[in-house]
Amino acid sequence: MASIRVELPLHLRRLAAITGYEASIDVDTPITISRTLAALEARYPMLEGTIRDHVTLKRRDFLRYFVCGEDWSFDHNDTPLPLAILEGKEPLIVLGAIAGG
Amino acid sequence: MSSVRLLVGTKKGAFVLTADGKRKDWAISQPHFPGWELYHLKGSPVDPNRIYASQTSGWFGQVLQRSDDGGATWDPVSNKLIYDGVPGTHQWYDGTPHPWEFKRVWHLEPSLTDADTVFAGAEDAALFKSTDAGQSWTELSGLRTNATAPGWMPGAGGMCLHTVILDKANPDRIVIAISAAGAFRSDDAGATWKPINKGLHSAFLPNPEAPVGHCVHHIAMNPAKPDTLFMQKHWHVMRSDDAGDNWTKVSGNLPTDFGFVIDTHAHEPETVFVVPIKSDSEHFPLDGKLQVFRSKSGGNEWEPLSRGLPQQNCYVNVLRDAMAVDQLDDCGVYFGTTGGQVYCSPDGGETWQSIAENLPGVLSVEVQTLA
Numbered sequence: 001m002a003s004i005r006v007e008l009p010l011h012l013r014r015l016a017a018i019t020g021y022e023a024s025i026d027v028d029t030p031i032t033i034s035r036t037l038a039a040l041e042a043r044y045p046m047l048e049g050t051i052r053d054h055v056t057l058k059r060r061d062f063l064r065y066f067v068c069g070e071d072w073s074f075d076h077n078d079t080p081l082p083l084a085i086l087e088g089k090e091p092l093i094v095l096g097a098i099a100g101g
Numbered sequence: 102m103s104s105v106r107l108l109v110g111t112k113k114g115a116f117v118l119t120a121d122g123k124r125k126d127w128a129i130s131q132p133h134f135p136g137w138e139l140y141h142l143k144g145s146p147v148d149p150n151r152i153y154a155s156q157t158s159g160w161f162g163q164v165l166q167r168s169d170d171g172g173a174t175w176d177p178v179s180n181k182l183i184y185d186g187v188p189g190t191h192q193w194y195d196g197t198p199h200p201w202e203f204k205r206v207w208h209l210e211p212s213l214t215d216a217d218t219v220f221a222g223a224e225d226a227a228l229f230k231s232t233d234a235g236q237s238w239t240e241l242s243g244l245r246t247n248a249t250a251p252g253w254m255p256g257a258g259g260m261c262l263h264t265v266i267l268d269k270a271n272p273d274r275i276v277i278a279i280s281a282a283g284a285f286r287s288d289d290a291g292a293t294w295k296p297i298n299k300g301l302h303s304a305f306l307p308n309p310e311a312p313v314g315h316c317v318h319h320i321a322m323n324p325a326k327p328d329t330l331f332m333q334k335h336w337h338v339m340r341s342d343d344a345g346d347n348w349t350k351v352s353g354n355l356p357t358d359f360g361f362v363i364d365t366h367a368h369e370p371e372t373v374f375v376v377p378i379k380s381d382s383e384h385f386p387l388d389g390k391l392q393v394f395r396s397k398s399g400g401n402e403w404e405p406l407s408r409g410l411p412q413q414n415c416y417v418n419v420l421r422d423a424m425a426v427d428q429l430d431d432c433g434v435y436f437g438t439t440g441g442q443v444y445c446s447p448d449g450g451e452t453w454q455s456i457a458e459n460l461p462g463v464l465s466v467e468v469q470t471l472a
Contacts, residue, residue: 010136011158015161015164015177046177048181049181050161054180060162062159062160063161097160
């Protein structure tokens, strides 16, 4: 198990009443994006459905996952996260698209 | 002394406006859920402190909120509105089959008898029900699996179920409306449904009198006369006196019968309010003059009401859920605009005052009359 930092958009932090930029979530190994988001949703049930679909668990279209400066939004849901994330040096970033009015 | 509480949903948050029974001086809350689209908020008629809100976003999807203290504080409730079974298809804009996809809740309708029961009208069109104050939801799937459903097609704003009307005199009766499928009624508490569109004429349809496919914008009913329904259709203002089985056009002398909102006076079931909009391609008032039209005869004969409303250079729209009436003796009428103004008439439409001028675009207005 490791404590994973998850950086969230402002709207989701407010929805979950998270202070600061990040949530810190304990996740069992092997630690992946899918397992981290599942742990995040278990801790903050109000976030269910806001990052990924309730049923398919598909990422919402206007969100992206960034890991150590790389876009892991596609085909990386079950890839083990790198050491920098596991050691807490880097957060898993859930980023909202710059779009809309 | 009585007071009123206005629940205003906007493109960028919700606002609660309060006033005493004179409805002259208003207090406006700070934005609730800032940055989110608040499609609709509505209070329980059983417990006015219980309010439900539909909070939605193109980024983060659907959230539903509940307040138990009159809108002062809120808690998210379940947003798991999941179609029952394997969703089928409806018609897409080009006529091809398209899978049902949940997008948002357009309208929340609390039960008339139980504060924990609430209905949610969704896009893509479906009706959901919660009996535990929003902690869980079940689809009343008899509507979406109606034999006509594969032929339903979205309107320009999406295939939204935007109107839910409950009948206290007949708890098994529910009337709903969908753009652009039409109106439907259940007489068995939502188990089965039938289209109620006879008498509607939509020139854009291959068969203008087709059983479904009509772009119904909103329906209003006065509880004292529940079999009488008034409809603002895409074009045409309609009336039914048999709970929707048959409709008659009552546009009468309206300068244009395109529009979105329609509502009835709280104490006069034959008094109806609409806001005529120029056309389906120009969504603003005629000649830049914002006017409410009132009929005291159940339609056909309409009079313009403009005292206090802008009469030049006004090019806003009034969306389908953005009009409401209070229950005070001198019935108050309220509406909000896409320009962020909210107007109040404390005298049944005779005079109007702006009670909020610079909100984000208004999506919905509901009012609670408090003892």
